[in-house]
Amino acid sequence: MAGEIAPTPALSDALVILGAAGIVIPVFTRFRITPVIGFILIGLAVGPFGLGKLVYEYPWLGHVTISDPEGLEPFAEFGIILLLFSIGLELSFNRLWQLRKLVFGLGALELLIIGSCLAIALSMMGQYWTGAIGLGLALALSSTAIVLPIAGTHSPVGRAALAMLLFEDIAIVPIIFMLGAMAPNAQAEGWEGLVDTLWQGGLVVVALLVIGRIALPRLFAQAARTKSPELFLAASLLVVIGASLATAVVGLSPIVGALIAGLLIAETEYHGEIETIMEPFKGLALGVFLITVGMSIDLTTIWDNLGPIALAVVLVLSFKALVTGVLLRLMGARRGTAAETGVLMASPSETTLIVLTAASSALLIQPGTAQFWQIVTAIGLTITPILAKLGRAIARRVDGVPDVSPEPDGEARVIIVGAGRVGRLVAEMLKVHGKRYIALDSDSDLIARAKREGYYAIFADAARRDTLQRLDLGNALALVLTMDEPVLAQRLVAKVRKQYPDLLIVARARDSIHAAELYRAGASHAVPETLESSLQLSEAVLADIGVAMGPVIASIHEKRDELREQIQKDGALERKPKLRTGSVEAT
Secondary structure, eight states, X not given: OTTOOOOOHHHHHHHXXXXXXXXXXHHHHXXXXXXXXXXXXXXXXXXXXXGGGGTTTSGGGGGSSOSOGGGGHHHHHHHHHHHHHHHHHHOOHHHHHHTHHIIIIIHHHHHHHHXXXXXXXXXXXXOOHHHHHHHHHHHHOOOHHHHHHHHOSSSHHHHHHHHHHHHHHHHHHHHHHXXXXXXXXXXXXXXXXXXXXXXXXXXXXXXXXXXXXXXXXXXXXXXXXXXXXXXXXXXXXXXXXXXXXXXXXXXXXXXXXXXXXXXXXXXXXXXXXXXXXXXXXXXXXXHHHHHHHHHTOOHHHHHHTHHHHHHHHHHHHHHHHHHHHHHHHHTTOOHHHHHHHHHHTTSOOHHHHHHHHHHHHTTSSOXXXXXHHHHHHHHHHHTHHHHHHHHHHHHHHHHTOOOOOOOOOSOOOEEEEOOSHHHHHHHHHHHHTTOOEEEEESOHHHHHHHHHTTOOEEXXXXXXXXXXXXXXXXXXXXXXXXXXXXXXXXXXXXXXXXXXXXXXXXXXXXXXXHHHHHHHHTOSEEEEHHHHHHHHHHHHHHHHTTOOHHHHHHHHHHHHHHHHHHHHHHHHHHOOOOOTTSOOSOO
């Protein structure tokens, strides 16, 4: 028909991706399966090695397949950038400084030992030594995009994984320059280019830190005054894209700029609002990245080389898990933490594909060899969620903690996060008054002690996204946070309050300042340790010097209410203006 407008390939691909997201996320969430596998399977189905093969025979399949796989690569890279930006929002310069020994100690050892051993093994199998080094370093990398969303950054496993992944992300640029310098036709330009990138990159990083500390608070304060979520989103994208481009221009990875942008915003009071606004974009962009991973899997090639590919996957993953677990154990990690982190970090990385491409372009490895290891990498990325479940199961067995998953039974109970001294005391008082409860903790030693003392406690990590979902919070009497982790407590309060606005949330606070932050996040009650200890001391003194117990208790209660009211008032006064969408609580 005249005037009819046909959809462009880009529009058709966008519809396929959005349709995949609309199917994968709710279906896999319903069955408590990570959407990572779903997106990879979608990529396998709609990619050039799936239904895309049949487009010429059945043209209508062009509407449900990806017609331009290369066109998705910028969006996939943007997903990785947003992921590192969100990681920066969860960190702070103080916390990053605390991780420095893990990043440059554990991270460096893990990459160098695994890379060197794999290079030696590949060299003994006939690979020329320069190509063996490139392959060894490529396979030693682990997936930031998949591992961190699974492990988080607050659990012991998440902190160890974060340290190693941060070092790998920093090392990717020197690795690529080194491979270029080892190329058969390379001269000294490769090493000179590395030196230039390092000093220019250092200047850019310093400039970002200085300008960011001065400009970002003013930028987001102005955006907050407008109460416009669109302006807040635009400012956030401007910052992350600008920082990424600044580092990319001088040869550094754009993810370095994204991480710095996140760290700078984390130091402002607007990080919660920004994290909430950016979350949907990060999830969708990561979905695009995972679809591109699925599109790179050729089932025909896998079937024709099933034996060698399966053997390579098993050997590489087993060796990486063993070395990483042993290193963590030598550095003092618990057996369960070392085992779980080792298994989770075993799979290759999305940056493995980049290093393989660089090694192939430098003529260090043959195209057929690069394709073989690309398939191994894609399979490793696909099974990473399975490795995560396997790692948790091994950790519980190693620590002697049974794999208990609380199932909703329809009866209301109190959920206690933390099985330490405070958590066990809360559980004891609930038992005295006949109230049902369940305590959870990610420390297997505390769980074992709680069980020995007769408490109902399970091994679970509240920092994981799926943990609280399994606890049937919508039917809970209350959520009690007793762990001594201020940042995690504040994030959990905000996240749970957003999902369950009527739930009673009682949180332990270190002091009155932390209590005010918890009230701002949505806590029903925040109990500062310093306040309660002061009141108990006052009660003991008054009673022992002869004051009647009745007036003492009455005055203590009155003072407690007065101080609590003042803390709540301080939290309300410091609360920042909310955007009109209402979606500005920290998550």
